[in-house]
Amino acid sequence: MDLRIAGIIKESIVDGPGIRLVVFAQGCKHHCPGCHNPETHSFTGGKLVSIASIMEMVKSNPLLDGLSFSGGEPFEQAKMFAELAKMAKALKLSIVTYTGYTYEEIIARKNPGWEELLSQTDLLIDGKYDISRKNLLLRFRGSENQRIIDLNKTMKEKTLVLWD
DSSP, X not given: OEEEEEEEEEEESSSSSSXXXXXXXXXXXXXXXXXXXXXXXXXXXSEEEEHHHXXXXXHTOTTOOEEEEESSOGGGGXXXXXXXXXXXXXXXXXXXXXXXXXXXXXXXXXXXXXXXXXXXXXXXXXXXXXXXXXXXXXXXXXXXXXXXXXXXXXXXHTSOXXXX
């Protein structure tokens, strides 16, 4: 099982809480002006990497608190990212997923792969990057329209719950 990725950061403290391994999805339809990772937009770029090899990286670092999926757009490869998330969660690691889609758009699509990735995600950072709302002081996101959604509490309380 392979993911098409733009790259991996083995240890990050800016892509979610704690120390995280970050997997950058290759391929994005949003093309947000001012995107931090425009090289990830092409669906044919990057490289194919096996989920097993990513898990080997994860298992080799006992300091990790979790994985973050960024992009590109992880929901364009939702089933594969959901599989990676399941394996990481089996090791008691948390999952942060960045997406240009809003939570409401993801729910409305009723796409089984998207629902699976959502179900494996602990924190969802949603919304397109909006250069006109850029704010370098925000934690874990780039523009003020983006939200950090606590999906565990959202599912439990059946209402959208923001994190932090």
